[in-house]
Amino acid sequence: MSSDGENDDFFFEDEYDDASDQGEMMEDIDSTSEPDVYDALSPALEEAPQRKPYDVTWKVKTLQEIIDMQNKEITKIQSVLEVPASSAAILLRHYVWNSEKLQEQFWNDPAFALNEAGLSPPSSPSTRTIPLPQSPSRRSNRSIRSGPSSPIRRTRSVVTSGPFECPICCMEFDQQAINKHTYSMGCGHRFCRDCWTEYLSGKIKSEGESAKIQCMESGCGRIVREEVIDELVEKDISKRYHNLLNAAFVADSPNLRWCPHPNCEFIIECSQAPSRMLNQIVPTVGCKCGHDLCFGCGYAASHRPVLCKIVKLWEKKCADDSETSNWLQANTKECTKCQSTIEKNGGCNHMTCKKCKWEFCWVCMGPWTEHGTAWYQCNRFDEKSGIDARDNQAKSRASLERYLHYFNRWANHELSAKLDAEFYQKTEKKMEQMQNSGNLSWIEVQFAKQAVDAVIKARTTLKWSYCMAFYLKRNNMTELFEDNQRDLERAVENLGYLLEQNISDTESISKLRQDITNQAAYVQKRHDILMDDTLKGYLERRWEFTVDI
Amino acid sequence: MSGGLPKRILKETERLMADSPPGISAAPKDDNLRHFDVTVAGPESSPYEGGVFKLELFLPEEYPMNPPKVRFLTKIYHPNIDKLGRICLDILKDKWSPALQIRTVLLSIQALLGAPNPDDPLANDVAQHWKEDQNGAIEQAREWTRQYAN
Numbered sequence: 045m046s047s048d049g050e051n052d053d054f055f056f057e058d059e060y061d062d063a064s065d066q067g068e069m070m071e072d073i074d075s076t077s078e079p080d081v082y083d084a085l086s087p088a089l090e091e092a093p094q095r096k097p098y099d100v101t102w103k104v105k106t107l108q109e110i111i112d113m114q115n116k117e118i119t120k121i122q123s124v125l126e127v128p129a130s131s132a133a134i135l136l137r138h139y140v141w142n143s144e145k146l147q148e149q150f151w152n153d154p155a156f157a158l159n160e161a162g163l164s165p166p167s168s169p170s171t172r173t174i175p176l177p178q179s180p181s182r183r184s185n186r187s188i189r190s191g192p193s194s195p196i197r198r199t200r201s202v203v204t205s206g207p208f209e210c211p212i213c214c215m216e217f218d219q220q221a222i223n224k225h226t227y228s229m230g231c232g233h234r235f236c237r238d239c240w241t242e243y244l245s246g247k248i249k250s251e252g253e254s255a256k257i258q259c260m261e262s263g264c265g266r267i268v269r270e271e272v273i274d275e276l277v278e279k280d281i282s283k284r285y286h287n288l289l290n291a292a293f294v295a296d297s298p299n300l301r302w303c304p305h306p307n308c309e310f311i312i313e314c315s316q317a318p319s320r321m322l323n324q325i326v327p328t329v330g331c332k333c334g335h336d337l338c339f340g341c342g343y344a345a346s347h348r349p350v351l352c353k354i355v356k357l358w359e360k361k362c363a364d365d366s367e368t369s370n371w372l373q374a375n376t377k378e379c380t381k382c383q384s385t386i387e388k389n390g391g392c393n394h395m396t397c398k399k400c401k402w403e404f405c406w407v408c409m410g411p412w413t414e415h416g417t418a419w420y421q422c423n424r425f426d427e428k429s430g431i432d433a434r435d436n437q438a439k440s441r442a443s444l445e446r447y448l449h450y451f452n453r454w455a456n457h458e459l460s461a462k463l464d465a466e467f468y469q470k471t472e473k474k475m476e477q478m479q480n481s482g483n484l485s486w487i488e489v490q491f492a493k494q495a496v497d498a499v500i501k502a503r504t505t506l507k508w509s510y511c512m513a514f515y516l517k518r519n520n521m522t523e524l525f526e527d528n529q530r531d532l533e534r535a536v537e538n539l540g541y542l543l544e545q546n547i548s549d550t551e552s553i554s555k556l557r558q559d560i561t562n563q564a565a566y567v568q569k570r571h572d573i574l575m576d577d578t579l580k581g582y583l584e585r586r587w588e589f590t591v592d593i
Numbered sequence: 594m595s596g597g598l599p600k601r602i603l604k605e606t607e608r609l610m611a612d613s614p615p616g617i618s619a620a621p622k623d624d625n626l627r628h629f630d631v632t633v634a635g636p637e638s639s640p641y642e643g644g645v646f647k648l649e650l651f652l653p654e655e656y657p658m659n660p661p662k663v664r665f666l667t668k669i670y671h672p673n674i675d676k677l678g679r680i681c682l683d684i685l686k687d688k689w690s691p692a693l694q695i696r697t698v699l700l701s702i703q704a705l706l707g708a709p710n711p712d713d714p715l716a717n718d719v720a721q722h723w724k725e726d727q728n729g730a731i732e733q734a735r736e737w738t739r740q741y742a743n
Contacts, residue, residue, distance in 0.1 A: 212657055212691045214601045233692070243691060246658050262690035262697075 162267030254288035349578035457507035640734035644742030
């Protein structure tokens, strides 16, 4: 651990030695003893591919691969259970793609499994929907749910004689037109095709339903098959339907997650971050679109080293106005008589409530009548009632100040992250300048860009480290954490300062280049130390929080 | 003037007027044929027995793909009906099917009067009363029926 008095050069030496000690873990090039400092350190600025115990492995999938995954499962179930592909799909969706559970249930009781999933067994007698009932029938009180449909289904076999009337739009179809213009599923509930189309389009378009669209008949749980929907609805709606099915598949699968970045259509597959593990790992993954995301909670950037749950708490705390009431508590007092909220913005301690005209002392909160003429001094400060009131206020003020301390630092880094693009631009200009005036080659000025990368990465980590610190209990471990945090903060500041320097002559360029390269390597090192220690801390259960995780 | 009304609504209206279920009446208003005046008699051996409850029923543009909107106009003490007369009934929401009709909806509402369900409440205070002191709640419902549903 380093104390405030030591200088940065010393840190650097210290860390550089560490780096050689850990040679086994680093890339080979680190352990070889190159005489030139620059060459030996530059690889450290690149992504080190080694695996840490808190890292997860993942794959980036395309939508087509997701479709293939489903089809593979469907084909498997189709051959094992000997059912049509569309039935296999409906069964799998009902059992949330858990094919083992599906097979177990199916072999236990095929009819039951099929029925549960919304596929009536082939042998079940079909009921025909017939025109609206001619006479009312009394219903029993118990059948509120399934009852209403019973009067309609009461009679059957009318279809063979006379025209068919669609029970929904009441249009009539004669015998020849029935097959062409009406449709019924295996359950036998027949309706005209126009009604089916309207119904299915409405379900898909306005309600966003996909896997669980049931028969139009009330109380009939029969699921409408994919090919039926494709045949009955317009092309664009059918496309939307399939998109919804894929979305549901991804949402149902704990190992899949959509990349949350706008216009990115990739899906991340990761099996090492189930929700029960999220109290000890922070599964940051990178998508092919070039952005990071958290597989655990879907946060659209890395929020390492903070756990998903803490991030959620923090965001809520920052977003809701619970802090407003904290401010009120810290900066205002209540009239002891009518409880109006008062903010004192000047004047003496003799308060007269505007609302109820009660006169009291702002310092001790006691009635003014006992004060005499001591308008700026209260000599009754130690009265019990006054002490309690002041204690409460001090506590609340301390808690607000604590929150603001962390929030301001967090927000500061958040703000600098927003200026990233500008930072890059400025640096690029400088790199050009160096190439022109300093006779450096393109490759030789890349160190500046690498340094900016290191700063930005470190700032993101620092930002989240303040959220982490806000929720940490005060203990020795937290002290260590804050030491690491402070070292990184200082290193980043130094590097930022160096990057802002003007390049005047060739002499200073080579010196500056050396300094920036060294400092960037140091920032990277401090960053890795903070990250590594914090993430390992979860696995070792070293961190204690003020909230439940 | 009913030229714009779908055949389905015309047929339903016709049948409702000609042959309404026992204890239920429904008739469209003169100025809007999608807007019905409804009365439902309280079911026998329920606290609402002897009462006649007024409701309004409206068929939205999307009917029958979307459910009708129904509301009690008469004050009623019931755990699934709130003080604005809104009704908590599954078939009026997610369990709606276009194969259901005005008739079946009104029959279901009548059945709901005979079988209150305090476990799925809309009016929380009434449901609480129903759970804690069923006899007292039933007595209250009877009292309200006498007072308002005539």
